[in-house]
Amino acid sequence: MAYPDSLLSDGELVVVHKHPHWKTLVAPVLAFLLLVGAGLYLAGLVSDLSWHVAGWIGLGALGGLLVVWLSLVPLVRWRTTHFVVTTQRVMYREGVLSRSGIDIPMSRINSVRFQHGLIDRVFGCGTLVIESASDEPIEFDDIPHVEQVHSLLYREVNDNPDDDFYPHAGHQPRRS
Structure with missing residues (x-):
């Protein structure tokens, strides 16, 4: 993605445009995979209980918040950082x-x-x-x-x- 020309001065040209290295996304991807795995495991455990619907809703809400906080926010931060x-x-x-x-x-x-x-x-x-x-x-x-x-x-x-x-x-x- 090119840096917006509207933010450059007259006659100014972009020589290099970089985001941080992809290694900064390793931890958020691992967190996502672990959260999905743990969520599926816990959903399987909750399905045997009489209150499984409420358990699934709680697990889904907690899992969703954790995925946003630990995976999505770092991804968006990486994408919006420009050198x-x-x-x-x-x-x-x-x-x-x-x-x-x-x-x-x-x-x-x-x-x-x-x-x-x-x-x-x-x-x-x-x-x-x-x-x-x-x-x-x-x-x-x-x-x-x-x-x-x-x-x-x-x-x-x-x-x-x-x-x-x-x-x-x-x-x-x-x-x-």
Whole structure:
């Protein structure tokens, strides 16, 4: 799903648009499977009782609430979290009912680094750390293909013609 063009400035293009890595959905999927299995087992136990209809209704209501809380909410949260690199800035948006976000202009980024442990390397994700003009570095966890995003973001920062460190980026030295 492309990031909405209406939220971009004139001439701004999306370079990378990512959701958190799918590994963040492993626990909600396992919770769903366990809840369904436990619900079916308990429904079988309740069916032998004289008040089985009320038991099924109670189990269904409790199971439904648990499925929404432990599986559906994390799925929607994952789907509504966006890490976007454009030609002008890095954007991070998250939230369902109340949204929050941060924008870091490319010209304000001082350094970009990544880190990932063994599990993250196996899954192909990691943490992207961006140091900008602010006091502390900002960490973005569970970025898929973090090394590629790091490399691409580094190129975007260094190719920026408005960068103070490269005032003559378009100027080629003359060869003698």
